[in-house]
Amino acid sequence: MTNKEYADILLPGVKHTWEEYEKMYPERDLPEGAMVTRYAPSPTGFVHIGALLTSFIDGRFAKQTGGICYLRIEDTDQERSIENGVSSIINSLNEFGITFDEGQVSETEYKGNYGPYIQTERGDIYKAYAKKLIEEDKAYASFLSKEELEKIREEQMKSKQRLGIYGRYAKDRNLSKEETIARINNGESYIIRIKSPGSFFNKIKVNDLIKGTMEMPENDIDEVIIKSDGIPTYHFAHAIDDHLMHTTHVIRGDEWLSSLPKHLQLFEILGFKAPKYAHIAPLTKNDNGTIRKLSKRKDPEAAVSYFTEDGVPKEAIMLYLATVANSNFEGWLDQNPNGSIDDFKFDFKKCSASSGSLFDLPKLYNISKNYISRLTKDEVYDRTLEYATKYDEELKELLLKYPDYSKEIFNIERQQKKPRKDYEKFSDVKGQIWYMFDELFNKEDKNYEWQSITDKEEIKNILDNYIEIYSESDDKETWFNKIKELCDKLGYASDMKAYKENPDNFKGSVADISTVIRVATTTKSQTPDLYEILRILGKERVKERFNLL
Ligand code: GLU
Secondary structure: OOHHHHHHHHOOOOOOOHHHHHHHOOOOOOOOOOOEEEEOOOOOOOOEHHHHHHHHHHHHHHHHOOOEEEEOEOOOOOOOOOOOHHHHHHHHHHHOOOOOOEEEOOOOOEEOOOOOOEHHHOHHHHHHHHHHHHHOOOEEEEOOOHHHHHHHHHHHHHOOOOOOOOHHHOHHHHOOHHHHHHHHHOOOOOEEEEOOOOOOOOEEEEEEOOOEEEEEEOOOOOOEEEOOOOOEOHHHHHHHHHHHOOOOEEEEEHHHHHHHHHHHHHHHHHOOOOOEEEEEOOEEEEEOOEEEEOOOOOOHHHEHHHHHHOOOOHHHHHHHHHHHHOOOHHHHHHHOOOOOHHHOOOOHHHOOOOOOEEOOHHHHHHHHHHHHHOOOHHHHHHHHHHHHHHHOHHHHHHHHHOHHHHHHHHOOOOOOOOOOOOOOOHHHHHHHHHHHOHHHHHHOOOOOOOOOOOOHHHHHHHHHHHHHHOOOOOOHHHHHHHHHHHHHHHOEEOOHHHHHHOHHHOOEEHHHHHHHHHHHHHOOOOOOOHHHHHHHHOHHHHHHHHHOO
């Protein structure tokens, strides 16, 4: 029996040979230096902030080198896959501006000549290559039952040995073809394992673009490549797919770093050129002094949706992730506050090589605050409306009812050299501007933050006098001069210096008068520019508010 016939018995019904597949996936025609990267999630339905980081880095390196970044769905672990998992990943990533050149690129659109890009649709391909290994005597059928495997595991644990099928544990490695076929004919279940040519005592040098060169023990485990249901393992599918799809750079989480010797060996025995690897450190969290990985189970902020629901602009999240991706990005952003991420050149050498990057929420919110402060009034209006449409019906109604008025509010202390930074996220907006809408102001149980002047009579006196002289057509200087005149009239210092020198000569100062007007109008002792607030509200409404007191 030829090796080919033997391989046909072990893996029957395979439609194409590996040589045919090689022809179906020709070299890509790309310029020198162009990177082909891929984001390869398992469709578990949950989009982790770390997934956003990885896919972002994948996309950036491809884009900045004129290459390709494709999306490959790794669904060989059917137990972990959920229905609509793929759509939910694509929609979430698209929402953050992460797009792919190939694979499923949107809810309904597929692109690319190197597909299928879903592993469960590539079953025949993996088997064709497994057959190649069987023919070359580099893989074999292993009949170890669940019970036998469990026994081996227990023995290894007990005697503190490495786990896995290697050396004397690789029992079926040298079964003859005849014995193997007899057991198959006997109905025994089997899987395909490689015959690892490695020795654990050999140290190999592995190169990682982020972690540098490392010494690791060579793989000697007879790794499973095809499971008993005919589905490949992640390791095998990775090697075949990245070879056929001509991935130049595998960028992935560093939980896969320890599998690298295994993967390099698979590339070697398959006769493939291995891609370059870049393993990204995970996002971590300081949990009461212990640094641990950001966990999907324990940390709500691990889900990308946590931030979208809170109204953090997606651009700010991406800017923050860019600071995590490359340590010099932040400095660049300080120099180019209006710069686009597209203008920054990412470098593997500037990625954190350590075991984790602390997920720094205050920094994320700070970036977000700065980002929102640079938006125009129209942009803030649109984005707040977008947020309110999903999460705040009342605010949505108000924004739709008073668009120009709302924009005037958003324009206060905006578009100036040092814009006001009131909002960290769109969910903050309502809490900062509610008093500008009578609908909200009137229904509120008001807590007036009177400061130094609390005497009701005095407050009334100040407000009565003020409303007499206030005109909404005054320019800011006239407006302020009128307040000063009022101070003089009522016995308050219009000049702060004079007040500080002789506080006893006055009832208070211009600051106290302004505060009374501010609090009576808004209930708040701190607000954006009072002149603007009064002007936007208009004299009639200001008067109404004074009358409430
Ligand atoms: N499917 C793997 C995961 O979700 C991806 C690993 C890789 O990028 O190779 O972790």
